[in-house]
Amino acid sequence: MSDLLVIGAGLSGLMAAYTAVKAGLSVNVVAKGLGSMHWSAATIDVLGYSPAQPETAVKRPLEQIPALIKANPQHPYALLTNEHIAQALAAFVALSKDVGVPYGGAANPGDNLLLPSPAGAARPAYLAPKGQLAGDLSRSEPMLIVGFEGLRDFFPELIAENLNKLGYSARAAFLPLKLATNRRDFTNVQLAQGMDSKEQRALLGPALKKLLRPGERIGLPAILGIKAHATVLAELERETGAPVFEIPTLPPSVPGVRLYTALRSYLQNLGVNLTAGMEVIHASAVAPNGTPGSIQWVESATSSRPLKLLADKFLLATGGILGGGFNSEMNGRVWETIFDLPLTVPQNRADWFQVRFISPEGHPVFSGGVTVNKAFQPTAGEQPIYGNLWAAGNLLGHCDTIQERSMEGIAIATGVAAAQALSS
Amino acid sequence: MFTESWHSVGPTLDECIKCNICTSYCPVSAVTDLFPGPKYVGPQAQRFRENGQPQSPDHSVDYCSGCRVCNEVCPTGVKIAEINARARAQIVAEEGIPLRNRLLGRNETLGKVGSVAPALANFSLHNSFSRVMAEKVMGIAREAPLPHWSTTGTFGDWFKKTQSVRLKSDKKVVYYHGCATMYYEPFVGKAAVAVFEHNGYEVLVPPQNCCGLPLLSNGEFGAAEGYHQNNINKLLVYAQAGLDIVGTSTSCTLTLKEEAPELLDMHSENVHAITMATWDIFEWLRERHGLGELKTDFSEMNMVLPYHAPCQYRAHRIGKPARDILVLIPGIDLRESQARCCGIAGTYGYKKEKYQIAMDVGAELFNFVADQGEAVEMTACDSETCRWQLEHGTDLPSRHPIEILAAAYGLYDLDKRDLVNR
Known part of the structure; x- marks a missing residue:
């Protein structure tokens, strides 16, 4: 039994766990396996490309967000003010120093870094581990x-x-x-x-x-x-x-492993139990007429009977299609695996992808996801579906974090904000 | 034709996205070039093992210790350790099994034979001449931490002898002791019985036999199936009566629950009934605590206790129930190990060619214990072979958490490893 159970151990889940435990909640984290951070370059991408100009790298991401929101009012960043986003990023930078994996940004504050990728491309990123900073292509050496x-x-x-x-x-x-x-x-x-x-x-x-x-x-x-x-x-x-800098390699990514390992042990010292290898397979909910439902417990698969995981509040941070929070069938059906939350993913397989594999517009299947209200509670219409369920990170719909290069920015900003909303 | 377990294990390899997280966390491939890592010998090599390929491509799969770190960290749910276990069984089926592995797989027989004259057996096994010979002739590492037979009788002897004073109650539980408690460490069983009875449960110890895990991990699937079937026959009536079957050995309970049925294609209703009735003892105690039924009349313990959750908990997928209960005891400063594995992995570290690998894997744990300072007098771990390895690697005594819990109830002496006479 804990105040909060976070499902998912990616960046959004861990930032949410950190925010909640700092707010005085008892927190447990369960995850199916170790995921997203191990696959990532471990840079914090806030906004690298704007859907309006998909071929031009964004220079100053926070300044670009208002235009992004104007074009797409349902974007997850639209649930937050620019100030919230900046504060969440600052909280991450402070935490990165505390856990011993310090992050920094461009020499000119507010600019995106431009870092060499393992293919020799120039990759926009807002924050990067200290060991990647000297690779910034705005430097002249x-x-x-x-x-x-x-x-x-x-x-x-x-x-x-x-x-x-x-x-x-x-x-x-x-x-x-x-x-x-x-x-x-x-x-x-x-x-x-x-x-x-x-x-x-x-x-x-x-x-x-x-x-x-x-x-x-x-x-x-x-x-x-x-x-x-x-x-x-x-x-x-x-x-x-x-000056020496690292270029992230193909997975498993060492900078990602460093960040995950440091965050995990820091959280464990704060009393957060993080258990991997536990796949949540079922949720037990009650839904009295006319009011939002309530999650009583969730169950994870074991070697025998399912294990009941009890908590007052639940935060879903299992990632989208890539993170394994959604599953799909050949016929085009896509569903959220634990609570079967409504998704904005096109339910017709022909509508999943653009014609071109590497498409600058991004593929529609990746911009589908869970819709939440301003308190980060999954909703159907206006009403939260469950009174004690929140969601954050890459499973949120209405944006293509791959095309935008906004994955970590959204993970951090929404993870922090969801945890603040549920702690208040 | 594909068997049922091919369907539960085999297709998971299609989920592999080649991310190599498993290889990055594998404690064995971290210390030796002899094991290229879970991805290579598991989902990758498996492609060449299917559909009547003449022979498996790669014998390095035998260096998988079965610790299941790979399964735990895999983000897509590939059953890597099970793929490896089946591949090893295929090699055994094709090429036969060395005498040593045949012997190490027969824990129960060894236990029974040694217990006829335990002092003599201990002397015969644990003198340096025998150990050198065992290494030369059989390939059992001379330094490996082999157990000692109990010289004060088996657990079964004790339980029979004390029948008249055992608690009778409407609340009953079946105790599965396993071979180690029966022949080497009867005190673990005594502590478990004391804890059950303290909480108002009458303990039943019906006839039972080895769970078969040592056979499974040495690739002797045929013999293991016989063992599991015997246990089903002996325990089914209790499961059908709605009684919980609770064990102190995390590996035995895992085998009864999932390992034997899954690896051996045993999927009958009766097998499933045993799966669903079986509990790890701390899983069971945690459930009682959740229901408000566990007594918490603990005395203050005043100890710094490094605790290592054994690898089998990873496969149980029930978190760390012993930790969840031990932290309730006042005065225990529990230091939770994050080490991946102690190295021994059942009988793996007993083998001459794997002994050093096991010690190198265990170094992470031994160093963790050493870092906990001078106040540490003992360590704790739920699995017997892990405790023996921990003692071997740290020179500190190691106890089953149930011994610690029994001591906290004032029922057990942790130094003498015996019940307190009251």
């Missing part, structure tokens, strides 16, 4: 992109060449794999764990220094330590005398 021979999924030549095509000065170089690991087989997370050891990384700084030309900054795959990340970064900058 030429880039030395360094990979390791035989490392899967990181190709310095591709990155440098594409950056050159975009007009940024970059060149590629390789180091022997043994400077990163002695393992025969590995994931990027294991490489990063290896870098926590001083012996493993001892030769890396000097080798980088040899490759370096004066005035350059160094871009490396995001494997620079997990627990000792701050130390590794500082060491390399000291030993090379150059």
Whole structure:
């Protein structure tokens, strides 16, 4: 029994849990598995592209939001004032420092960063982990992109060449794999764990220094330590005398693992029990005539009988189609898996996608989701469906967070706001 | 033809999105190149194992310890550990099983044989000459923390002997003790009986046999099926009478609930009845507490207690019920381990070629215990082989949480590991 049960352990669920526990509630978090943060570059994207101009990167996202809302009054950001959004982002930045994974933004406050992607594209992001900041393409130093021979999924030549095509000065170089690991087989997370050891990384700084030309900054795959990340970064900058930045790799993403791990253990120290591997499969609700219903408990699957999870209040943060909060059938039916909340997803499969796979307008299926009121309670018409249910994050409808590059901004802003609404 | 369990396990591999979260969290592949990781030997290699392929592609699946961290972290619900267990069974079916694994799978037989003359058995097994020979001849690691037979009689002996003083009540519960409590650690069973009786329950201990898990994890599915069927035959009448079957070994209860039925394609109504009647003891106690029925007349304990939830809880998918109850006891400063696995994984760490891997995996836990400071006098864990590994890796005694709970009720002496005579 707790005051609040958060379902989902992505960024919105954890920010909501943090906000609620700080407001004095007892909070538990359950999740089917570990998800979204492990797949993400761990940047905080607030608004990268506006649907009105899908091919031009947004320069100052918070200033662009009013126009976005005007064009789309049901957008999740429209449930909040710009001040709320800015406060939630500031709360995240403060929390990131407290948990030991500090975030920062562009040199000119309010601007989006423009960070090199693993394909060498320029990616707008509002906040990024400290270790990615020196990659900002608004800086002028030429880039030395360094990979390791035989490392899967990181190709310095591709990155440098594409950056050159975009007009940024970059060149590629390789180091022997043994400077990163002695393992025969590995994931990027294991490489990063290896870098926590001083012996493993001892030769890396000097080798980088040899490759370096004066005035350059160094871009490396995001494997620079997990627990000792701050130390590794500082060491390399000291030993090379150059700014060093990480470029996120394909999943599993080390910056995402760092953020998730740090948030989780911080929350656990605040008394939040976070349990993964528990899939909520059923909700028991009562709905007296004429009033909103009430969730009595939810049930998760176990090795035997379902487990009843009791709480006064429930917050749904299971993500949308990508996060697993929705399921779908071949015939086009899409549904929310726990409460069967009404969704705005097109229920005809032919309407899910644009003709082009990489479509600048985004695909309609990704902008469908749950509709909530200003208190972040799922609604049918005006009325909340359940008096003690709130929802936040990527399952909210009326926006395409992939096309907009607004996923983390919405996760943080709505996660914080929903938790504030239910705590008040 | 695909079997029923192919349908419950196999198709989940189609859910794999190759994100490699499992490999990133796998404690075994973190410490050895011999195990490339859950994604590779599980959903990926499985593609080559199907539809009459002559042989499975890759023997490294034998280095899966079955800890199920992969299942827990998988965002899409792939049953990776089960895919691996079935792949190992296929290798055993094709190539046979080494004598050592055959022996390690027969916990119950070993328990029975040793208990005929436990002092002699302990001496015969636990002297350095025997251990060197066992390593050379059989491949059982000489340092591995093998258990000691009880020299004060089995749990069954004690329960029979004390029948006249056992509580009689309308409220009854069936106790599933498992092999470790029966032959090696009867005191765990005594503590459980004391806790049940303290809460007003009469304890029934019907005939039962090994749950079969050591056979399952060594790939001997045929023999395991016989064990499970015997348990169904012996316990069904109690389940049908509506009695809860409660166990102190997290691995036995998991096997009765889900592991045996799922891996062995046993899906009859009777098998399901046992699944639904079986409880882990702390899961059961937590349920009683939720209903306001658990006595909380605890005495102050005054201890710093590092607690490690065993991997089997991950597969039970019931959270950490022992933690949820232990935190109710005044004076226990419970330090919850976040370590992924102690390393031993049942019989895995007993094997010569896997002993060091098990110790390297366990280092995360051993270091956590060491970090808790000088005040720590013992650790706690629900699973017997994990406790033996914890003692081996930390040089501190380890107790089942039910021993701690019985002590908090004033019924049990944690040092002597025996009931307090009152």
